Amino acid sequence: MSKLNSKDEVCIIQSKQILKRLGYFSDDLWHIDSLKTKYPDMTDHEAQETLSMVLNNEWIIEKIWTEIDSYIKDSFGYDDVTQAKEYWDASYPYNEGDDYWTIEGGVPVASCWDDESERLHDFNPNKFYFNTEEEAIDFIDETKRKIWTS
DSSP states (O other), X not given: XXXXXXXXXXXXXXXXXXXXHTTOOOSOOOOHHHHHHHXXXXXXXXXXXXXXXXXXXXXXXXXXXXXXXXXXXXXXXXXXXXXXXXXXXXXXXXXXXXXXXXEETTEEEEEEOOHHHHHHHHHOTTOOOBSSHHXXXXXXXXXXXXXXXX
């Protein structure tokens, strides 16, 4: 398990404060030790890869957006998501019928842009889209490389 010294702890607190000030939610950051406590034989790399794949999973992101929409409706009185979307830029990265790729479970998945794609995009407008399968594979390889070298 990782051992933090007091300088590291102060740096983490300051970094979280900076992120919060810039508009990011930083109250709940995942750490590899959360996984390694439950799976003691897991390597740091395996824990990082697991967190990356799970936390970027389309279903998880959609569930989070569903909960956000529900909370906004219950807490702030919006009748539905479309009322809140008046403030969003409703443009989409592709047009109906365009082919594109996403990454699901660590592998590229081909899709054709349609109404369902727009619904999923509304749930997660920050999702990564790729014009070719090769771009998606390059992104996966680069992400793994970053995880392995960090």
